[in-house]
Amino acid sequence: MAQQKKMVNDITAMDEDFAKWYTDVVKKAELVEYTSVKGCMVIRPYGYAIWENIQKTMDEMFKATGHENVCMPMFIPESLLNKEKDHVEGFAPEVAWVTHGGSEKLEERLCVRPTSETLFCEHYKAIVHSYRDLPKLYNQWVSVVRWEKTTRPFLRTREFLWQEGHTIHATAEEAREETVKMLNVYADFCENILAIPVVKGVKTEKERFAGAEDTYTIEALMHDGKALQSGTSHYFGDGFAKAFDIQFTDKDNRLKYPFQTSWGTTTRLIGAIIMTHGDDNGLVLPPKIAPIQVIVVPIAQHKEGVLEKAAELCERLSKVCRVKSDITDNSAGWKFAEYEMKGVPLRLEIGPKDIENNQCVLVRRDNGEKVFVSLDELEEKIPELLEAVHKGLYDKAFERRKNMTYVAHDFDEMKFLADNKPGFIKAMWCGSRECEDRLKEEVGVTSRCIPYEQEKLSDVCVCCGKPADKMLYWGKAY
Amino acid sequence: MAQQKKMVNDITAMDEDFAKWYTDVVKKAELVEYTSVKGCMVIRPYGYAIWENIQKTMDEMFKATGHENVCMPMFIPESLLNKEKDHVEGFAPEVAWVTHGGSEKLEERLCVRPTSETLFCEHYKAIVHSYRDLPKLYNQWVSVVRWEKTTRPFLRTREFLWQEGHTIHATAEEAREETVKMLNVYADFCENILAIPVVKGVKTEKERFAGAEDTYTIEALMHDGKALQSGTSHYFGDGFAKAFDIQFTDKDNRLKYPFQTSWGTTTRLIGAIIMTHGDDNGLVLPPKIAPIQVIVVPIAQHKEGVLEKAAELCERLSKVCRVKSDITDNSAGWKFAEYEMKGVPLRLEIGPKDIENNQCVLVRRDNGEKVFVSLDELEEKIPELLEAVHKGLYDKAFERRKNMTYVAHDFDEMKFLADNKPGFIKAMWCGSRECEDRLKEEVGVTSRCIPYEQEKLSDVCVCCGKPADKMLYWGKAY
Numbered sequence: 001m002a003q004q005k006k007m008v009n010d011i012t013a014m015d016e017d018f019a020k021w022y023t024d025v026v027k028k029a030e031l032v033e034y035t036s037v038k039g040c041m042v043i044r045p046y047g048y049a050i051w052e053n054i055q056k057t058m059d060e061m062f063k064a065t066g067h068e069n070v071c072m073p074m075f076i077p078e079s080l081l082n083k084e085k086d087h088v089e090g091f092a093p094e095v096a097w098v099t100h101g102g103s104e105k106l107e108e109r110l111c112v113r114p115t116s117e118t119l120f121c122e123h124y125k126a127i128v129h130s131y132r133d134l135p136k137l138y139n140q141w142v143s144v145v146r147w148e149k150t151t152r153p154f155l156r157t158r159e160f161l162w163q164e165g166h167t168i169h170a171t172a173e174e175a176r177e178e179t180v181k182m183l184n185v186y187a188d189f190c191e192n193i194l195a196i197p198v199v200k201g202v203k204t205e206k207e208r209f210a211g212a213e214d215t216y217t218i219e220a221l222m223h224d225g226k227a228l229q230s231g232t233s234h235y236f237g238d239g240f241a242k243a244f245d246i247q248f249t250d251k252d253n254r255l256k257y258p259f260q261t262s263w264g265t266t267t268r269l270i271g272a273i274i275m276t277h278g279d280d281n282g283l284v285l286p287p288k289i290a291p292i293q294v295i296v297v298p299i300a301q302h303k304e305g306v307l308e309k310a311a312e313l314c315e316r317l318s319k320v321c322r323v324k325s326d327i328t329d330n331s332a333g334w335k336f337a338e339y340e341m342k343g344v345p346l347r348l349e350i351g352p353k354d355i356e357n358n359q360c361v362l363v364r365r366d367n368g369e370k371v372f373v374s375l376d377e378l379e380e381k382i383p384e385l386l387e388a389v390h391k392g393l394y395d396k397a398f399e400r401r402k403n404m405t406y407v408a409h410d411f412d413e414m415k416f417l418a419d420n421k422p423g424f425i426k427a428m429w430c431g432s433r434e435c436e437d438r439l440k441e442e443v444g445v446t447s448r449c450i451p452y453e454q455e456k457l458s459d460v461c462v463c464c465g466k467p468a469d470k471m472l473y474w475g476k477a478y
Numbered sequence: 479m480a481q482q483k484k485m486v487n488d489i490t491a492m493d494e495d496f497a498k499w500y501t502d503v504v505k506k507a508e509l510v511e512y513t514s515v516k517g518c519m520v521i522r523p524y525g526y527a528i529w530e531n532i533q534k535t536m537d538e539m540f541k542a543t544g545h546e547n548v549c550m551p552m553f554i555p556e557s558l559l560n561k562e563k564d565h566v567e568g569f570a571p572e573v574a575w576v577t578h579g580g581s582e583k584l585e586e587r588l589c590v591r592p593t594s595e596t597l598f599c600e601h602y603k604a605i606v607h608s609y610r611d612l613p614k615l616y617n618q619w620v621s622v623v624r625w626e627k628t629t630r631p632f633l634r635t636r637e638f639l640w641q642e643g644h645t646i647h648a649t650a651e652e653a654r655e656e657t658v659k660m661l662n663v664y665a666d667f668c669e670n671i672l673a674i675p676v677v678k679g680v681k682t683e684k685e686r687f688a689g690a691e692d693t694y695t696i697e698a699l700m701h702d703g704k705a706l707q708s709g710t711s712h713y714f715g716d717g718f719a720k721a722f723d724i725q726f727t728d729k730d731n732r733l734k735y736p737f738q739t740s741w742g743t744t745t746r747l748i749g750a751i752i753m754t755h756g757d758d759n760g761l762v763l764p765p766k767i768a769p770i771q772v773i774v775v776p777i778a779q780h781k782e783g784v785l786e787k788a789a790e791l792c793e794r795l796s797k798v799c800r801v802k803s804d805i806t807d808n809s810a811g812w813k814f815a816e817y818e819m820k821g822v823p824l825r826l827e828i829g830p831k832d833i834e835n836n837q838c839v840l841v842r843r844d845n846g847e848k849v850f851v852s853l854d855e856l857e858e859k860i861p862e863l864l865e866a867v868h869k870g871l872y873d874k875a876f877e878r879r880k881n882m883t884y885v886a887h888d889f890d891e892m893k894f895l896a897d898n899k900p901g902f903i904k905a906m907w908c909g910s911r912e913c914e915d916r917l918k919e920e921v922g923v924t925s926r927c928i929p930y931e932q933e934k935l936s937d938v939c940v941c942c943g944k945p946a947d948k949m950l951y952w953g954k955a956y
Contacts, residue, residue, distance in 0.1 A: 033601060033604055034604075035550075035551055035600060036555055036558060036600060037551040037554070037588070037597075040551035040553060042548065042549070042551070043549040045547065045548055048549055049546075049547070068523035068527070070522055071521040071529075071621075072520055073518035073519070073520070073637055074518075074552075074621060074637055075637070077514055080514060092580075093580045093581065094579075095580065096576045096588075097576060097577060097578040098576050098590065099576075099577045100575040100577065101572075101573075101574050101636075102571045102572050102625045103571065110574075112590070119513065119515075119520075122513060122514060123511060123513070143620075147579035147580045158579075159551055161549065
């Protein structure tokens with residue numbers, strides 16, 4: 001069928017130019033379109049449908065863990081943003097400022113939220129008074145703005161869609177538990193829904209969120225060996241509560257400062273899907289969030305009964321999966337290429353011979369495997385195959401990560417690996433900011449995280465040779 | 479039970495001060511909270527859950543009529559906003575301007591979208607080339623910003639949540655059909671989901687959306703006799719296409735301008751729900767969008783088996799409705815008041831005697847009616863009662879509107895009604911802008927719409943006495 005493929009799949013090969021491959025895929029799979037609003041993008045129907053599926057599943061996970069959705073204003077008055085010192089230092093350089101409403105100059109500038117800790121703090125102050133008011137477990141699905149210099153669709157845009165969870169608790173223990181719980185929800189989501197294996201860990205102080213006492217992270221490894229931070233969860237201690245003077249009367253009748261967390265994931269996850277599962281034929285979607293899970297392609301559709309059968313199967317299968325049939329007058333080969341580009345997990349081919357034999361052909365997008373299936377067994381077979389595609393994608397990504405994870409024992413080895421072997425580098429670290437800075441400057445890698453699963457690779461820091469007891473993941477990152 | 483009610487229901491009476499009643503309800507039912515961001519609000523979990531239910535149902539209606547969701551940037555460059563003359567004149571005076579990114583002044587100001595026609599036009603220009611690319615039937619769920627001077631929660635806020643549909647078609651007929659179809663979807667939604675009767679019609683030229691050839695509207699009548707525009711659908715002709723130079727090659731191989739529509743509803747609908755169904759005990763929610771449809775209140779809950787039975791019923795009923803049980807140690811009376819304030823459609827009371835008799839009490843929020851129901855019949859009875867509440871709310875609102883709709887034949891009558899009889903005024907109009915302006919200035923009413931259902935009330939204009947063949951709804955409006 002290769003010669004029948006339409007030009008749509010004529011995209012840059014991954015090996016040739018990964019960045020170009022990526023932008024070819026996002027454009028040709030019709031996920032986004034550029035606009036005259038620099039650094040912003042239009043998310044097109046197919047791209048947005050992926051986001052809707054991500055949202056739906058994740059939102060259910062949030063609600064199942066007791067969280068409620070709210071909606072905060074998109075603006076933050078400058079004086080409010082300024083209340084927590086570290087936080088404002090981190091974000092002020094990259095916010096968009098509203099200075100005029102209509103033709104009038106505003107008395108106080110407003111920034112478009114880059115994140116909403118300050119707004120939540122103001123709200124907590126208004127509604128939290130007693131231990132009875134705690135905890136508050138909130139989330140919101142909104143867009144935020146960060147004035148980035150260089151941008152790429154989904155990976156880094158000036159405006160992006162995200163969810164931001166914000167919670168407030170009576171005790172530090174409970175808040176820390178929440179922080180970890182939500183990181184686990186993210187990891188669970190990435191692995192079991194998106195089929196993306198992740199490393200769970202803690203950020204170094206240098207890489208922490210502005211204002212956080214600890215930032216937990218999940219890190220995924222992309223096809224090209226670069227790391228992608230895929231979700232973060234922050235423990236704030238009572239720092240924000242003190243800065244915003246939020247206090248509550250505890251059971252013992254004493255005034256206390258509560259403890260806070262926040263956690264977020266973004267449309268970046270779509271970038272992670274593309275760069276984890278995609279191939280030279282385009283997008284490959286994990287079945288659980290694919291807008292179309294099965295595409296029905298009629299073969300020799302001009303022959304009697306073929307289109308009718310395709311429509312009948314589509315109707316029948318809509319009870320067990322998200323299915324669509326393509327009955328346009330494009331050639332079958334054109335359709336194959338089109339839905340390969342769009343990453344549809346399963347293709348169902350049905351032609352006159354198949355109908356005669358009461359069967360059809362099912363083709364997996366992830367590995368091209370074809371099977372003949374009796375039409376009577378489709379309702380059982382399709383969910384099984386979708387599960388197999390999910391597992392296939394996860395295993396392949398896991399295997400690749402394993403093969404692209406290296407160990408460095410000293411500076412030279414680290415430098416050699418960073419220059420020649422794209423991937424994660426595991427190495428010991430003494431804990432000093434100097435070593436972290438030097439590795440960034442001279443080797444070009446950043447610390448990705450201090451993983452939960454520690455290994456003792458040696459006794460000394462990969463950079464300075466002094467005693468070290470922490471094993472870190474390092475890498476080049478998006 | 480009245481004396482047991484907690485102070486929460488101690489709100490201003492509607493008749494005493496309707497505006498104060500309204501803000502009491504939004505605060506005490508915990509729908510919103512104010513912020514230091516002037517004119518903006520926090521939508522709290524209970525308020526946001528109502529919006530989520532509105533969104534979910536409406537989104538299904540949009541998808542069932544072939545629409546796809548997308549997401550446009552929140553910013554519009556000034557030059558893009560300026561492209562359609564009428565449109566920019568209408569919106570420029572009330573937009574928020576972003577002038578700085580971080581510490582740098584932008585080369586070109588960006589406004590925060592007040593509505594997204596210009597962005598959709600730019601996008602159409604990029605993706606529509608042939609008749610094969612048409613129609614595009616798009617929608618997005620986002621927030622928009624309009625720099626209003628005076629604001630009220632849900633009714634008029636500087637930032638508000640909405641959906642905006644945008645479609646583009648090969649022919650004028652098809653675009654006009656879409657405009658009308660979506661107005662009907664809105665009317666259907668208001669009447670069959672929110673239990674709010676609406677008048678469908680067309681706006682006069684004066685009241686049209688900036689840039690539209692025609693604006694269709696649904697108008698609802700609030701408790702206080704003021705009108706609330708609850709959804710609008712705009713037909714643009716090819717005006718935007720010409721301004722943005724969007725052309726497509728038609729089947730006859732000639733370049734043509736396509737035709738566009740847009741249509742929107744907002745969080746205002748929550749204001750409409752409050753002011754249509756609410757009463758002096760607080761919110762009254764239409765069952766189809768109520769976050770909690772049935773609240774289970776255990777009576778004498780310290781008695782053996784009561785809490786267990788409440789939990790068991792709650793678990794059982796979760797299959798047929800959105801149900802919650804309140805097992806806090808507040809008194810039953812306190813709970814009654816709490817969920818009345820929150821407008822929960824049905825209260826289920828279960829106490830030791832009830833358990834003995836294998837029954838419970840169901841109380842309707844809309845009219846206070848109590849019925850004893852066998853525990854074996856709850857699965858049938860509750861959906862029936864929810865439907866009855868919906869119908870009861872609709873009928874009551876319909877009856878009230880009927881009683882508050884008046885007819886004016888001349889200017890003096892119009893003036894008398896406007897001054898003394900809150901409600902809709904039906905009157906003939908000659909079609910001149912002068913009369914419309916004079917009625918606004920001297921009588922204080924605006925034209926709400928030229929309804930589909932015309933009645934010939936007389937031969938002459940209510941204002942100037944010249945020949946008139948259009949019957950309009952007039953009123954004071956939010």
